[in-house]
Amino acid sequence: xxxxxxxxxxxxxxxxxxxxxxxxxxxxxxxxxxxxxxxxxxxxxxxxxxxxxxxxxxxxxxxxxxxxxxxxxxxxxxxxxxxxxxxxxxxxxxxxxxxxxxxxxxxxxxxxxxxxxxxxxxxx
Numbered sequence: 001x002x003x004x005x006x007x008x009x010x011x012x013x014x015x016x017x018x019x020x021x022x023x024x025x026x027x028x029x030x031x032x033x034x035x036x037x038x039x040x041x042x043x044x045x046x047x048x049x050x051x052x053x054x055x056x057x058x059x060x061x062x063x064x065x066x067x068x069x070x071x072x073x074x075x076x077x078x079x080x081x082x083x084x085x086x087x088x089x090x091x092x093x094x095x096x097x098x099x100x101x102x103x104x105x106x107x108x109x110x111x112x113x114x115x116x117x118x119x120x121x122x123x124x
Contacts, residue, residue, distance in 0.1 A: 033057050034064070036107060036117040037086075048093045048123055054107060056081040063110035071100050098123065 035055050042049040056062050061082045066089055068075040081087045093103065101123050106115035 034062065034107075034109060034116055036119070039119055041121045041123075046094065048121075050091045050093065050103065050105065050121065051088065052105075052119065053086045053088050054079070054081060055086045056083055059083055065108045065110070067106045067108070067115075069104045069106075071098050093123070 034057065037053045037055060039052040040050070042051070054064055054066075056064075061080060063078060063080045064087075066077045066079065068091060070093065075091075077089070079087050079089075089105075091105075102120060103123060104118065104120045106119075107117045108115050
C-alpha cells in the first residue's frame, strides 16, 4: 500500500470518530444563565394581570427575588427554581390598588444587588 492511501484511510477513520462523537454526545454551550420570557400585561374588565416566566439554566438550583414597585409600595417574593426548570409569576393589579400609572418588577439572583431583568409597564 502506498503512503498516500494509508494517510487517506487514517483521515477517514479520524473523521468518522469525530462525527460519531458529535452525534452521540449532547451539544452544550457551557453557558450558564437565567432569563425571563413571555412577559405579558393582560387587561380584563376588572383588573390587569402581569405574567412572566423565569427560566433557570445556571447548572444548579437557584433562588430568585422578585420585587414589584406599585404606587411606591414594594412587594417582594422569593422563589427557588431547580436547574432546567421555570417558574411562572402572576400578579393581579386592581384599579382601586393603583393611582400611579407605572408598575416595575425587578428579578434578582440570590446574593446579587443588580437585577438581571427589570420590566416596567405603563398602565392606563
